[in-house]
Amino acid sequence: MDSISYYLQTVLNGILAGCIYALFAMGLTLIYGVLNFVNFAHGELIMWGAYFLFLFMGEPFGLPLYAAIFPALALTGCLGLAMDYSVFRPIRRANRLTLLIAAMGLSVFLRNAAQFFWGAEVRTYGLEVTAGMRFFGLYITAPQMAIIAVTLLCVAAVYLLFFKSRLGKSMRALSDNLDLARISGIDTKRAILAAWVISAVLAAVGGILLALDTNLSPEMGVINLIKAFAATLIGGVGNLWGALLGGMLIGLAENLGVLFISPGYKDAVAFVIMVIILLARPYVIIGERSD
Amino acid sequence: MKKLALLVAVIAVLAFAAAPSARAAETIKIGAAFALSGSIAVYGEGFKKCIDLAVEEINAKGGIKGKKIEIVYEDNKSNPKDCVTAVRKLITVDKVPVIFGPAGSSNFMATAPVAQENKVVLISAQGAAVGLTKAGEYIFRVFPSDTLQGPHLAKLAMSKGYKKVPVMYVNNDWGLGLKNAFVDAYKKMGGTVTDIIAYDEKKTDYRTELLRASKGNPPAIVNLTYINEGAVQFKQAFEMGIKTQWLCGSAARAPKMVELAGKAAEGVIGTYPSVPQNTKQYQAFKEAYKKKYGDDKIPIFGDYNYDMVYVTARAIERGGYTADGIRKALPQAAKGFKGVTGDKTFDSERSPKFAEYGIWVVKDGKIEDYKK
The missing domain is CATH 3.40.50.2300 (Response regulator)
Known part of the structure; x- marks a missing residue:
């Protein structure tokens, strides 16, 4: 491999990682925007989405991949709704710390539940490993092309939904000011439910793509969530474009970083970026929003 | 007067409540701070199977001097912090004199000083890190050092x-x-x-x-x-x-x-501490494993865990059920003992003195011994 394609391959690796982070970050930022808290159980939606696909592809369903995706996404959407109904709705008006702790507790519960059903061992969908295709000296596999294509599709779909539909408008109104939205006669309940479904489906899409590209494990969500969180912070919390941009930036920064510093510090790149932003904008986790 | 009666009643209740634990003390409890959740639970589940197999065999033959062995499993969640919590719990709450330590050298090495300070024997069946047992004379391993x-x-x-x-x-x-x-x-x-x-x-x-x-x-x-x-x-x-x-x-x-x-x-090829599979010990182990679990996919390091139970049981039999007794008896109990994984004699670092290394290769989707 010559040195130009060596760097280009690294950039591609960064984009792939970035796509996954961006999908996670978009869901995270959406819930933050609408409900004004960081859903630390988002990682478990990612993981359960991937495991739901595993469920439908295995016995007794035995569906092929393309058919199993739809019930898996639907079930993850339902899980999102169930999370809201059972945990977050009763404490909708509670302060942020309560919501944060509830989300963390839910995260641990869902992770252990997955481990109870599927065990702690790492699994795969059992698809054949294939060598990547070669374009201009770069290797890319089918799941990786899917990652890029699906991310673009999701971004487009979310854009249309958010800026071109009534539902999206009501979600944005909610995000700006909950009480004002309510007074203006916006169906806030419907908008909140929609936000949960979209956030959960985005998480499932990301989780499935990640699992297709690597493996499934009960820890897969929580490990990547911190990166997604950093991505939302970079992009400005509640900002969808920001989430996309933040995800890409972190993916690229940590991969390009590996070429120059010891890869042992790969995670540090994301954390350093996150810490700097938290220092600059601490209200994201602890304080009130400026509005 | 009423208060006194109440006090007596409370004491009576407590005494009864304590009775079952007095009975439970008749079993020989061994702690096991294993990865049952978290990233390396893949290993932990396999170790547990082999430990349970050895315990079942020893208990079926009458246990140690008529007392049955009971393993107290404590989840170490695959990270050093929770490993220490698990080991502390086994020492202070379950009061076991000997613990099978966590897998993962970093995890094990985080708990070793705790066991050493509390004078409780800690044994590893898969720790290969060079300085694994350096915390002190209560720390042992039945797995060869890197x-x-x-x-x-x-x-x-x-x-x-x-x-x-x-x-x-x-x-x-x-x-x-x-x-x-x-x-x-x-x-x-x-x-x-x-x-x-x-x-x-x-x-x-x-x-x-x-x-x-x-x-x-x-x-x-x-x-x-x-x-x-x-x-x-x-x-x-x-x-x-x-x-x-x-x-x-x-x-x-x-x-x-x-x-x-x-x-x-x-x-892919690599080195590993090889366990000769043609010995009668190994064949018996494989047979017993297959009988209990229905497959012959012996989990990685499962054989070492199995041996660890036997070596520990022999030490308890000789030295008595106290930490110091076990610590002092372990070298003699292991000396010349031919387990599933070979001769378990300890060196001065409380690690196996003898180890054979083989070369493994992945061939046709299976791990085999490499032949030149």
Whole structure:
């Protein structure tokens, strides 16, 4: 491999990682925007989405991949709704710390539940490993092309939904000011439910793509969530474009970083970026929003 | 007066409540701080199966001097912090004099000083890190140290004609210890290490690390990796068209790794402390395992865990059921004891004195012994 394609391959690796982070970050930022808290159980939606696909592809369903995706996404959407109904709705008006702790507790519960059903061992969908295709000296596999294509599709779909539909408008109104939205006669309940479904489906899409590209494990969500969180912070919390941009930036920064510093510090790149932003904008986790 | 009656009643109730635990003391309790959840629970579940098998066998033959062995499992959640919590709980609440320690050298080494301070025996059945037992005289292992493995891996690289290699390793006590042992021995044999790449555990994406290791298309890359990490890495290397001879240590040698990586793991070779499988001890173990669990896929390090139970039981029988008794009796109990994994005699570092190393290779989706 010559040195130009060596760097280009690294950039591609960064984009792939970035796509996954961006999908996670978009869901995270959406819930933050609408409900004004960081859903630390988002990682478990990612993981359960991937495991739901595993469920439908295995016995007794035995569906092929393309058919199993739809019930898996639907079930993850339902899980999102169930999370809201059972945990977050009763404490909708509670302060942020309560919501944060509830989300963390839910995260641990869902992770252990997955481990109870599927065990702690790492699994795969059992698809054949294939060598990547070669374009201009770069290797890319089918799941990786899917990652890029699906991310673009999701971004487009979310854009249309958010800026071109009534539902999206009501979600944005909610995000700006909950009480004002309510007074203006916006169906806030419907908008909140929609936000949960979209956030959960985005998480499932990301989780499935990640699992297709690597493996499934009960820890897969929580490990990547911190990166997604950093991505939302970079992009400005509640900002969808920001989430996309933040995800890409972190993916690229940590991969390009590996070429120059010891890869042992790969995670540090994301954390350093996150810490700097938290220092600059601490209200994201602890304080009130400026509005 | 009424108060006094109440007090008597309370004491009576407490005394009754305490009675079952007095009965329970008639079993021989051994603690086990194992990874039952978290990232290396893959290993923990397999260890537990083999420990349970050995305990069942010993109990079926009448236990230790008529007392049955009971293992108190405590989940260590696969991270050093919770390992310490688990070991502390076993020491202070369950009050066991001997504990089977956590897998993962970093995890084990975090708990060793705690056991040493509390004068409780701690044994490892899979810790290979060089300084694993250095915390003190209460810390033992039935698994050979990497001080012995490093030179074997270096010899393997040289014998295949690889005089220049980059080295990748998982950034923890085990990876670092083996990396140092390998690099020292390899340089002494005249080899050159072109790059050293440390990486973190539990990642899902190692593409750029792999890319860096493959810079200049080296004919071989030494990768001291684990099961999950190895599977992800070989898969991603395969997808990126990296063609090289992977040379690994013992921790990646698991059917699970091959199952996860599929054909991408084909041709990977590595060293491991080999257990001769033609001994009658091994055959009996394999047979018993198959009978209890219905398959003959012996979990990685399962045989060492099995031996650990027997060595410990022998020490309790000789030295009595106290930490000091076990500690003093362990060397004699193990001396010349031929377990499933061979002669378990301890050296002065409380590690196995003898170890054979073999070479493993992935061939047609199976792990086999490498034949030249």
